Amino acid sequence: MTTRVLAAGDHFVLNRLLVDALRAETADGPGGPAADLEFAELTLPWPVEPFGRVAEVDEASGTEDQLIEALRGAEICVTQMAPLTRRILENAPDLRLFCVTRGGPVNANLDAATEHGVAVCYAPGRNADATAEHTLGLILAAVRRIPQTHVDLTGGRWRGDYYRYDDVGIELLGGTVGLVGCGAVGRRVARALAALGARVLVHDPYLDGLGDLAGIAELVTLEELLARAQIVSLHARATPQTTGMIGAPEIAAMAAGSIIVNCARGSLLDYEAACDAVESGHLFAAAFDVFPEEPVPAGSRLLTTPNVIVTPHLAGASKQTAANAARIAARDVARHLRGEPLVHCANPDVRGVPQRR
Structure with a gap:
């Protein structure tokens, strides 16, 4: 069965880093057979354009309409800056996992995600x-x-x-x-x-x-x-x-x-x-x-x-940070696909997600 994944990268955490990490973490190995992933890509304008508030979430890049269109049929989204708002969730019925490649998912409405059965992961320690x-x-x-x-x-x-x-x-x-x-x-x-x-x-x-x-x-x-x-x-x-x-x-x-x-x-x-x-x-x-x-x-x-x-808020800006972020998120995607508990889930009460013991 094919799983549709949206890689919503930007000019720092590039789409190729996200896709490469996802392929590497879901390849054949001890965890089971390789996942059959179908990728869609969206490039957001950060940091060429500053992030800002989008609807009810902060520090986001892109628009609700962009995400609604890009998420059609997607079960998983991996991103650094894309907003996850109540309106987006209401228009993304297939979405089950939203991975934010940042130290905290400030650009995601966690309450609305939990209500819609969408697990939100993040990438602590990436930078x-x-x-x-x-x-x-x-x-x-x-x-x-x-x-x-x-x-x-x-x-x-x-x-x-x-x-x-x-x-x-x-x-x-x-x-x-x-x-x-x-x-x-x-x-x-x-x-x-x-x-x-x-x-x-x-x-x-x-x-x-x-x-x-x-x-x-x-x-x-x-x-x-x-x-x-x-x-x-x-x-x-x-x-x-x-x-x-x-x-x-x-x-x-x-x-x-x-x-x-x-x-x-x-x-x-x-x-x-x-x-x-x-x-x-x-x-x-x-x-x-x-x-x-x-x-x-x-x-x-x-x-x-x-x-x-x-300095202009660039302490975490390194090539290793971008690669680390993609890899941390990809590992939780792999766990999701195998039905395993998520390690960095920000809303662990979401229904249908295995819990860590």
């Missing part, structure tokens, strides 16, 4: 290595003022005055770095920092212990982390509890001359307070890959405040 490496890059860029000195030199200015004691940064060797949140990304950052000789502090209320980070990091309260760390890097998830968790009082509690870095989510931090602290000299520098509004508005202080380094 953990890339984001950890980018975080380390921003830390080093901020500590050593790499972007500023590059701009000065290419602009014809040899800034030897950056060598003044008050203008130079610290070394990571022997320095203290605090990580707020210690999931897949935070743990990788902790190990990298420890390898460079830094003392690593961790605050994460969801951790019972450090596990494999024992002997590498120290678990502390947020208050202690802010007081002791020379560099604070944010790695918490965006939840109602973490929204605005680092504001003006928390920044004021950081040591004079310290640095703050955020490659997690823009909602965690008060950016106005951060800019104030950099301008006043309380913070040596700040480095951000995520923002409260994306794209960053043209008149934002983040673009003009000296010693604030910004």
